[in-house]
Amino acid sequence: MSLTAADWENQRAFLAVLEHGSLSAAARELAVAQATVRRRLEALERGLGQALFTRSPSGLMPTAAARALGPHARAMATAAAAFARTASADVGALAGTVRITASEMVGAHVLPAILAELLERHPRLRFESHLSNRTEDLLHQEADIAVRMVRPVQSALVVKPVGAVKLGLFAAPVCLARAGVPRDLADLARFALVGPDRDVDFLRALATLGDGVVPDALAYRTDSHFAQLEAIRAGAGIGVCQVA
Secondary structure (H helix, E strand, O other), X not given: OOOOHHHHHHHHHHHHHHHHOOHHHHHHHHOOXXXXXXXXXXXXXXXXXXXXXXXXXXXXXXXXXXXXHHHHHHHHHHHHHHHHHHHHOOOOOOOEXXXXXXXXXXXXXXXXXXXXXXXXXXXXXXXXXXXXXXXXXXXXXXXXXXXXXXXXXXXXXXXXXXXXXXXXXXXXXXXXXXXXXXXXXXXXXXXXXXXXXXXXXXXXXXXXXOOOOOHHXXXXXXXXXXXXXXXXXXXXXXXXXXXX
């Protein structure tokens, strides 16, 4: 194996191909010609003395060696980005882009005021907000910060509680007029319920409400929290919402 300090550009090309699965997508990511990506990747493979990808109908498939090298290349990319931010920033000034992921409701109703205050205090910060009820993989750089109501499964992450969100069961007046008011949690089994479709964490939380609250018992299922709220308002059933 023969690698030098000049190989970082080759390793960047490798990481882009690993992340995107094709030379063309990697070239767009790096803003270089596809031939340049190919040349850098081939140079890295020669230096390592082994192939990193094999061709398949669906694109370039990483070899076992590529999968093993992937985490190290990602760590190098993170360090390089941090180096560039530090080198370009004023001493003591916070600057750079922070990608945040949060659920739809938190991202729309909680984060804006917090981020506005941070931008006022640190005008050189930039925020990218990705609102999704899917848990992002921070270790693969899908986001820098995740604001979630469930504990992440990756042990390498830094986890810090930042507050508490109260949840409650809600229903529209037309729904209660039609079916009455539940006497207790066990009574929910006889009501139309609104809830998640494939959100495993949310489904697990709902199961704690009673034996009758199971996916098959949900009259209206969607993983969009906004759609759940509108369904509850329309009288489709009883559902869980954040308490303002």
